[in-house]
Amino acid sequence: MKENKIRKTHTLDKKVYAEFQMYASCLGRSVSSLIEQYMRETLKEIKKEK
Known part of the structure; x- marks a missing residue:
């Protein structure tokens, strides 16, 4: 989906x-x-910490 890139x-x-x-x-x-994979994993970790 190019509109999401x-x-x-x-x-x-x-x-x-x-x-x-x-x-x-x-x-x-x-x-x-x-x-992109690293960014997704980092965001998951940040959300877990909250």
């Missing part, structure tokens, strides 16, 4: 991004999907 631009360390990209590739995932 946004595009953001971030400045990242080149080496860190390249290493994370290789990690994501090994998992068969995209960098953005892993970042």
Whole structure:
């Protein structure tokens, strides 16, 4: 559902991004999907703490 998506631009360390990209590739995932997963998990944890 494209209407629920946004595009953001971030400045990242080149080496860190390249290493994370290789990690994501090994998992068969995209960098953005892993970042989104991390954000969802973080939000769940924040909601649990309240």
